[in-house]
Amino acid sequence: xxxxxxxxxxxxxxxxxxxxxxxxxxxxxxxxxxxxxxxxxxxxxxxxxxxxxxxxxxxxxxxxxxxxxxxxxxxxxxxxxxxxxxxxxxxxxxxxxxxxxxxxxxxxxxxxxxxxxxxxxxxxxxxxxxxxxxxxxxxxxxxxxxxxxxxxxxxxxxxxxxxxxxxxxxxxxxxxxxxxxxxxxxxxxxxxxxxxxxxxxxxxxxxxxxxxxxxxxxxxxxxxxxxxxxxxxxxxxxxxxxxxxxxx
Amino acid sequence: xxxxxxxxxxxxxxxxxxxxxxxxxxxxxxxxxxxxxxxxxxxxxxxxxxxxxxxxxxxxxxxxxxxxxxxxxxxxxxxxxxxxxxxxxxxxxxxxxxxxxxxxxxxxxxxxxxxxxxxxxxxxxxxxxxxxxxxxxxxxxxxxxxxxxxxxxxxxxxxxxxxxxxxxxxxxxxxxxxxxxxxxxxxxxxxxxxxxxxxxxxxxxxxxxxxxxxxxxxxxxxxxxxxxxxxxxxxxxxxxxxxxxxxxxxxxxxxxxxxxxxxxxxxxxxxxxxxxxxxxxxxxxxxxxxxxxxxxxxxxxxxxxxxxxxxxxxx
Ligand SMILES: Cc1cc2nc3c(=O)[nH]c(=O)nc-3n(C[C@H](O)[C@H](O)[C@H](O)COP(=O)(O)OP(=O)(O)OC[C@H]3O[C@@H](n4cnc5c(N)ncnc54)[C@H](O)[C@@H]3O)c2cc1C
Numbered sequence: 150x151x152x153x154x155x156x157x158x159x160x161x162x163x164x165x166x167x168x169x170x171x172x173x174x175x176x177x178x179x180x181x182x183x184x185x186x187x188x189x190x191x192x193x194x195x196x197x198x199x200x201x202x203x204x205x206x207x208x209x210x211x212x213x214x215x216x217x218x219x220x221x222x223x224x225x226x227x228x229x230x231x232x233x234x235x236x237x238x239x240x241x242x243x244x245x246x247x248x249x250x251x252x253x254x255x256x257x258x259x260x261x262x263x264x265x266x267x268x269x270x271x272x273x274x275x276x277x278x279x280x281x282x283x284x285x286x287x288x289x290x291x292x293x294x295x296x297x298x299x300x301x302x303x304x305x306x307x308x309x310x311x312x313x314x315x316x317x318x319x320x321x322x323x324x325x326x327x328x329x330x331x332x333x334x335x336x337x338x339x340x341x342x343x344x345x346x347x348x349x350x351x352x353x354x355x356x357x358x359x360x361x362x363x364x365x366x367x368x369x370x371x372x373x374x375x376x377x378x379x380x381x382x383x384x385x386x387x388x389x390x391x392x393x394x395x396x397x
Numbered sequence: 398x399x400x401x402x403x404x405x406x407x408x409x410x411x412x413x414x415x416x417x418x419x420x421x422x423x424x425x426x427x428x429x430x431x432x433x434x435x436x437x438x439x440x441x442x443x444x445x446x447x448x449x450x451x452x453x454x455x456x457x458x459x460x461x462x463x464x465x466x467x468x469x470x471x472x473x474x475x476x477x478x479x480x481x482x483x484x485x486x487x488x489x490x491x492x493x494x495x496x497x498x499x500x501x502x503x504x505x506x507x508x509x510x511x512x513x514x515x516x517x518x519x520x521x522x523x524x525x526x527x528x529x530x531x532x533x534x535x536x537x538x539x540x541x542x543x544x545x546x547x548x549x550x551x552x553x554x555x556x557x558x559x560x561x562x563x564x565x566x567x568x569x570x571x572x573x574x575x576x577x578x579x580x581x582x583x584x585x586x587x588x589x590x591x592x593x594x595x596x597x598x599x600x601x602x603x604x605x606x607x608x609x610x611x612x613x614x615x616x617x618x619x620x621x622x623x624x625x626x627x628x629x630x631x632x633x634x635x636x637x638x639x640x641x642x643x644x645x646x647x648x649x650x651x652x653x654x655x656x657x658x659x660x661x662x663x664x665x666x667x668x669x670x671x672x673x674x675x676x677x678x679x680x681x682x683x684x685x686x687x688x689x690x691x692x693x694x695x696x697x698x699x700x701x702x703x704x705x706x707x708x709x710x711x712x
Binding site for chain 1: 407412466467468469472488489490491493494495496497498500501502506507508509510522526527528529530531532533534535536537538540573574575576577578579580581582583586588590591593594618630636637639642643644646650651661662665668669671672673674675685686687688689690691692693694695698699702703706707710711
């Protein structure tokens with residue numbers, strides 16, 4: 150079985166998000182880059198299938214050379230090889246198109262993604278890849294088993310969950326629950342050393358089609374200073390919520 | 398010409414998110430001088446509910462094959478009836494699974510997580526959530542067709558009664574690649590993303606046995622419950638309640654955070670809440686910097702007392 154895992158390189162979760170002075174772009178100065186946390190669930194799931202079913206795991210990233218440390222980390226976690234499409238992606242569509250182009254000829258049985266990336270929060274790439282490849286798609290997946298040419302995925306729905314059988318090849322977008330948090334793999338020294346010699350293929354993009362542009366960005370306006378209420382005066386809190394904030 | 402909107406239902410019953418999406422579509426349509434056509438798959442609820450928020454036309458897709466959900470088959474069905482150049486979806490799990498597939502089918506652009514009515518229609522520009530609520534992006538599309546997903550609780554549900562008409566479309570979309578084996582829905586529980594009030598607790602609650610009082614406070618407020626990530630990681634609460642950067646992003650009118658430190662990853666999922674109340678024994682907890690109201694004190698004394706006081710005013 151061949152698995153393709155899509156990873157995006159995103160600002161570390163503790164990053165303060167700043168924009169350039171003219172507000173036209175995200176300010177990358179001083180940012181630490183990490184594997185998108187939701188993609189880590191997908192990658193770990195793939196490594197588990199590698200261990201249990203002898204699957205080969207390829208990671209793909211659409212990004213410029215700056216993302217290579219993050220790709221090496223995915224290799225250190227256990228992926229067999231990697232592809233980087235040499236394009237600083239400008240929207241979900243261009244990213245999905247490049248992933249689909251690589252997947253088209255790769256003969257992958259399963260494409261695993263995180264359900265969204267925590268930078269632009271598009272949540273669009275996995276579904277777009279599925280449609281571009283004309284494959285079934287299960288989103289928000291919190292469980293997955295593979296059995297021959299079929300997979301059983303559990304997806305989260307509002308107020309519950311649903312178990313679905315899916316014909317492979319398919320695209321599955323996962324989130325926390327796809328594997329347990331405690332099972333996420335932290336690369337060890339052996340992994341880090343072997344990652345240096347694993348194949349990382351760089352391919353050029355097929356096009357530079359963009360459908361959506363970020364024209365400007367704003368930071369979240371700060372909240373007014375907190376109004377502290379004494380624990381002995383909760384009537385005042387109730388009054389404020391009722392009369393001032395008008396939320397109860 | 399019409400602005401289309403996907404009115405999502407669960408087991409035939411319209412979701413609040415559907416009314417919000419219709420309200421949003423109505424605002425777009427007014428801007429464009431158009432009308433709203435709502436599309437729903439196998440609804441049992443009355444179309445009157447959609448006219449109330451501004452849909453002048455409702456297309457009810459009847460298809461036995463769509464009794465269970467498949468993102469691809471649903472996208473196919475919507476694609477067959479929606480031939481407008483703006484299609485609005487709520488940003489729910491189902492709708493945000495359908496929308497990207499539909500965007501590719503139709504050659505439309507897709508802008509997700511929109512927060513407000515469009516800033517301009519031509520070129521199309523709209524404000525959306527980015528960086529997990531730590532920033533906003535103004536997204537522009539030059540494509541002839543645009544699909545939007547509206548972030549829940551951002552635009553709000555706005556009544557706008559129109560006289561409408563209903564159309565039934567019988568389809569039989571192929572749905573062979575996926576099959577729903579089982580479907581579990583906890584009934585009677587308020588959906589976290591739709592809830593207007595959320596009571597949330599963190600590691601400060603010490604153990605799962607103490608959640609009874611959190612639930613009781615939520616009960617008297619008609620609120621949903623949530624938790625911080627470590628709480629669901631340890632298994633005190635189901636992971637479906639985990640809010641934050643790697644959990645659910647929510648934007649209720651009122652978010653009450655009890656015994657939660659306010660780490661940046663937690664804030665990322667909740668800082669678009671309209672009003673935030675923080676209850677924490679540590680006056681230095683970072684969450685107080687992002688709160689509107691705060692109480693420094695012991696949750697174990699404050700929660701029951703607050704519950705009683707709210708009970709009293711809610712009578
Ligand atoms: C990649 C990554 C992603 C993450 N994503 C998320 C996410 O999505 N959501 C999330 O929540 N976290 C996330 N985290 C974790 C986050 O950094 C914090 O660790 C977490 O939010 C802390 O949870 P907590 O506030 O419940 O616990 P703690 O940090 O232990 O804080 C408990 C708080 O309770 C207070 N307290 C203790 N006793 C009482 C009492 N009797 N009465 C009142 N207050 C009391 C304490 O003063 C303290 O402030 C993520 C971390 C990483 C690295």
